[in-house]
Amino acid sequence: MIRLFVEDPLSQGFLLGLDATRAHYLIHVMRMNIGDSLLVFNGRDGEWHAEVEGTGKGWCSLKIGDKTRDRGYPSDLWLLMAAIKKPRMAIAVEKATELGAGLIWPVITRHTVMANVNSEKLSLTAIEAAEQCERLDVPDVRPPTALMDILSKWPEGRSLVVCAETGNARPAMDVFSGWAREPAHPTAILVGPEGGFAKEELEYLASLPFVHFIGLGPRILRAETAAITALSLWQATCGDFGLPPRGEPD
Amino acid sequence: MIRLFVEDPLSQGFLLGLDATRAHYLIHVMRMNIGDSLLVFNGRDGEWHAEVEGTGKGWCSLKIGDKTRDRGYPSDLWLLMAAIKKPRMAIAVEKATELGAGLIWPVITRHTVMANVNSEKLSLTAIEAAEQCERLDVPDVRPPTALMDILSKWPEGRSLVVCAETGNARPAMDVFSGWAREPAHPTAILVGPEGGFAKEELEYLASLPFVHFIGLGPRILRAETAAITALSLWQATCGDFGLPPRGEPD
Structure with missing residues (x-):
């Protein structure tokens, strides 16, 4: 499953707008379509399911689903x-x-x-x-x-x-x-x-x-x-x- | 100091003719001249000093000097x-x-x-x-x-x-x-x-x-x-x- 790092805060039901680079990557490189699933993380809130909610020229929105993993404790x-x-x-x-x-x-x-x-x-x-x-x-x-x-x-x-x-x-x-x-x-x-x-x-x-x-x-x-x-x-x-x-x- | 892997046996005073690839590397890439020093090893006889003895189009000969290191015991x-x-x-x-x-x-x-x-x-x-x-x-x-x-x-x-x-x-x-x-x-x-x-x-x-x-x-x-x-x-x-x-x- 594709894992994408994002900057925004993450919580269930949140609607996330991707920047043009990430939108391009998901839609044109990984060829994802509306309804496809991926995982997102931001370094603070753990890892979450997400679904492609909408796409267009230069943009892509994701709907955040449930949390798959807590953040854990990074090695110091x-x-x-x-x-x-x-x-x-x-x-x-x-x-x-x-x-x-x-x-x-x-x-x-x-x-x-x-x-x-x-x-x-x-x-x-x-x-x-x-x-x-x-x-x-x-x-x-x-x-x-x-x-x-x-x-x-x-x-x-x-x-x-x-x-x-x-x-x-x-x-x-x-x-x-x-x-x-x-x-x-x-x-x-x-x-x-x-x-x-x-x-x-x-x-x-x-x-x-x-x-x-x-x-x-x-x-x-x-x-x-x-x-x-x-x-x-x-x-x-x-x-x-x-x-x-x-x-x-x- | 340059270290060169060679196939031939090595011992003091031995005169070694290099193949065209190694000769090219020493003379044209590393720009070595007659009398310059390097180290050679062959995986069997340890490491030896060597000196560029002669060069020409596509060839180079080395004179083997004294041994610098014994072979040691490679990790198994x-x-x-x-x-x-x-x-x-x-x-x-x-x-x-x-x-x-x-x-x-x-x-x-x-x-x-x-x-x-x-x-x-x-x-x-x-x-x-x-x-x-x-x-x-x-x-x-x-x-x-x-x-x-x-x-x-x-x-x-x-x-x-x-x-x-x-x-x-x-x-x-x-x-x-x-x-x-x-x-x-x-x-x-x-x-x-x-x-x-x-x-x-x-x-x-x-x-x-x-x-x-x-x-x-x-x-x-x-x-x-x-x-x-x-x-x-x-x-x-x-x-x-x-x-x-x-x-x-x-």
Whole structure:
């Protein structure tokens, strides 16, 4: 069944007018007709049945039916990712969405080759991945920001896990399994650029009390692979991988 | 430093003639000249220094220097992957190589939409990824084969881990952590097609003593994401993620 992310509030009996892009997608790409069923979600009100109520040139209205799932509790997991080339950045965003990241933040580091990151386009990639993977929320994709600016306003209580190829990195599982029994461990994963972090960035990171360096084995992973791997390991130990498919937390 | 996979045996002082494709890559793509240094590996003899000894139209010869690393022990991990669309299949092969899979086998299942899988091309993707990630071997990419044929000749002592969205799947970590203390646990990860396995395939798989169904959380992962995630979790628990970057087993 088609799942569509919408911005509007959702409740039973509500009549929803879609914007031209979504109307075009439903009517011309997915070839839906009046009376056809789909699922809609907005990241706040859970997932609902909906039915195509009317269509015309550039518009489509949906009638909201009953609720199929409550919103659940999204994983409190962030991905901070040094900007890399567009297709690989898109892979990272798609996979991070599938793996339940709540926030995705392109960061600018000393050695970042500043490919012009388009956060709006990455946001669309995240919405599409959320529709596909049956998530009930969409990650917040932030505009690219300098790493040092993010670090200077770091939120209290959140660990920053740096994927590192050198230095005093501990195996990822040693770090994550220590957090597994806590009720919640807010975490951000940071992946550096292809050229690695600058020496002074590593030194600064190492001086911060909330930073943990993790290693991901003997091979040198591409940036997007490191992101996917680290997110997977966190979800499997501290996150929601214990839940069944399409499952809801208790 | 450039790393090049070659087919020939390697030993100190050996003079190696490259084929036209590799010669073109070194001379015209990477713009190397006589006397320039690189690293070579062949999957059997470890990694060696080499120097460009001579070049000409369509050829290049290398002089092999000293050995930089022994071969190590590749992870005994296979990926069996129902054929999916080419770009996503390529992502799966690239990432499986980075994550240390020793064998990658495109499989044909009941619901596989048989995109024409080109194993030779996927093999090139694997070689490129191995060069990039500093592996000392290259995964063996097999030609596409019917799942049932593979199962009928299943090697003794190897577990088959099926990524499943339904059924009696256990969380991946529950299964893998049980194997973590064994000296080695030969494993194959099986990922089904986008349409899932057929009912009779699932029933047959469930009847086999070497099969374990694992779940990868509440979201529905794309096939290549499931592959990357499952390989990551296996390496982190049963594999070589405890080793430092570029590290060698004791």
